[in-house]
Amino acid sequence: MIEQLVNIDRMEHALALFGSFDENVRLIEQEYNVTVTCRGTEIKVFGDEQGVSLAVRAITGLLSLINKGEAITEQNVRYVMSMVREGTEEKVASLADDVICITTTGKPLKAKTLGQKKYIQAIKDNTIVFGVGPAGTGKTYLAVAMAVRAFRAHEVNRIILTRPAVEAGEKLGFLPGDLQNKVDPYLRPLYDALFDMLGAENYQKYVERGNIEVAPLAYMRGRTLDDSFIILDEAQNTTPEQMKMFLTRLGFNSKAVITGDVTQIDLPDSKRSGLVEAVKILKNVEDIATIYFTEKDVVRHRLVQAIIKAYEKYFEEGKRNR
Numbered sequence: 001m002i003e004q005l006v007n008i009d010r011m012e013h014a015l016a017l018f019g020s021f022d023e024n025v026r027l028i029e030q031e032y033n034v035t036v037t038c039r040g041t042e043i044k045v046f047g048d049e050q051g052v053s054l055a056v057r058a059i060t061g062l063l064s065l066i067n068k069g070e071a072i073t074e075q076n077v078r079y080v081m082s083m084v085r086e087g088t089e090e091k092v093a094s095l096a097d098d099v100i101c102i103t104t105t106g107k108p109l110k111a112k113t114l115g116q117k118k119y120i121q122a123i124k125d126n127t128i129v130f131g132v133g134p135a136g137t138g139k140t141y142l143a144v145a146m147a148v149r150a151f152r153a154h155e156v157n158r159i160i161l162t163r164p165a166v167e168a169g170e171k172l173g174f175l176p177g178d179l180q181n182k183v184d185p186y187l188r189p190l191y192d193a194l195f196d197m198l199g200a201e202n203y204q205k206y207v208e209r210g211n212i213e214v215a216p217l218a219y220m221r222g223r224t225l226d227d228s229f230i231i232l233d234e235a236q237n238t239t240p241e242q243m244k245m246f247l248t249r250l251g252f253n254s255k256a257v258i259t260g261d262v263t264q265i266d267l268p269d270s271k272r273s274g275l276v277e278a279v280k281i282l283k284n285v286e287d288i289a290t291i292y293f294t295e296k297d298v299v300r301h302r303l304v305q306a307i308i309k310a311y312e313k314y315f316e317e318g319k320r321n322r
Contacts, residue, residue, distance in 0.1 A: 004052050006043040006059055009067070014038045016066045017059065024062070027077045028055050054084055061089035068096035070110075075299055079113060082296055088114070100145045101152070104199040109145050115297035116142060122289040123257060128250070130235075130279055131259040133293025136304045139259040140233050144193035146257070147229040156254065157211065157227040161190040162246075164217045164237045187214050190233060217242060226251030235260035235275040237267055243274025263311070 008014050018025045018038065025036045032055040034047030045055050061080040062072055070076070083089040095117060099108040111117035116138055122129045123146045131139040147159045191214060194203050206212040217238065232238070232246055235258045243258075250256055260275040267273060282288050295308040 001047060002049050002052055003044055003046045004056050006045065006056055006063070008041050008043060008063060011041060013063060013066050014041070014043065016072055017043075017062055019072060023074070024072055024077050027074065028058055028081070031055075031081050032058070057089050058084045061092045064093035065096055068093060070096050075112065079296070083114075100142065101149045101197060103196050109197075111142075112138070112299045113297045115291070115293050116299075119291045119293070120146065122291050123255070126287050126289040127254070128247070128256045128258070128282075128288040130275070130282075130288075130290040131257060131293065132262060132275070132279065132290060133297060134261055134263065134295060134304075134308045136299060137293035137297040138299055139293065140189055140231070141193050141196075143231045143233075143257040143259055144190065145197060147231060148194075148197040150229050150255065151211070156229045158225075158229070159194075159206075159212045160220075160225060160228050160230045161187070161194070161212075161214045161233065162217045162220055162231070163187055163190065163233045164235075164242060187216075190214050190231070217246060220246055220249050223249055224251045225249045225254055228254045230254060230256045232256065232258045233260075235278075236262050236265045236273050238274035239267065239271055240274045240277045243278045247278065 008017075028034070029036055032047065032051040034045050034051045034055045036055065036059070037044045037046075043059060045052050045059070047055070058077075058081050061083065062077065065076060065080075066072060080089055080092055083092055091114060095111050095114070097110075098117075098120070099110055100120060101109050103109055111120055115133075119129070119131055119139070119142060123143070131143065133139060144159075144161070147156075147161075150156045151159050191203075194212065194214075198206065203212065207214075217232065228251065230250070235243065237260075238246065246258075247256070258275065258278070260273075262273065262276055265273050279290050283290065295312075298304050298308065
């Protein structure tokens with residue numbers, strides 16, 4: 001058994017690291033089978049040599065976030081521990097560097113994982129970006145944040161958000177109201193993200209002026225979209241024909257972000273996914289990037305990661321058995 005010391009700059013940094021009722025440190029202790037205590041500005045880590053070494057690396061990574069003003073949550077702790085497993089924890093501090101935009105509550109929005117940081121950089125550097133990965137990785141939310149950032153900087157005049165209205169087990173015809181009422185539930189995640197960034201009042205003002213448009217994919221046909229930041233969400237549910245139609249709407253001084261999860265395709269069995277096909281066809285085209293997210297990029301409840309892993313394992317075993 002060994003003991004190792006970690007020095008911290010200020011007592012409040014220790015409070016931020018330990019969390020409410022020491023919840024953050026408990027996760028580290030459980031993961032590495034160590035004991036972590038604090039006296040003044042000294043943190044002591046006690047346990048076997050390997051466990052102590054890994055725990056100190058995780059604590060150092062978390063302190064680098066705290067030094068940049070980041071609040072430490074369970075998600076931060078688990079992500080830093082996963083980076084320690086990969087030996088990349090020294091990169092964690094870079095996550096706090098770039099503020100994408102400020103939400104209506106005054107909260108600065110930043111990348112929470114290296115996958116998200118890579119995605120944001122790809123949107124900055126390319127005209128078309130495909131974000132492919134499981135639920136909860138922030139694909140849509142970050143795309144909307146980048147759209148709002150471009151709009152506020154007067155880089156584009158319009159934000160256009162669209163989704164294919166494909167039933168995920170439900171039928172549109174049974175929903176009440178006119179066509180807009182029927183498709184609104186499909187567009188709700190896009191509304192929610194815009195409300196977070198702009199506020200409901202500003203959102204309504206921009207909609208009335210024509211600066212923001214949220215509409216089903218079918219409404220895009222026959223248009224040329226200039227000076228726009230366009231987001232196609234749930235793109236795994238487009239057909240190849242719909243995807244080609246969407247991609248060829250792109251006008252001058254516009255960007256497009258296409259997001260989707262290829263494990264959640266709701267198309268009839270006989271239909272091919274336009275997202276799957278487009279990623280293959282366009283993989284070597286300049287100014288088009290594809291970013292793949294994994295379960296490590298999930299920023300929802302920790303069980304979402306576990307669910308994604310379990311499904312992946314189940315389907316991999318099914319493939320091998322066939």
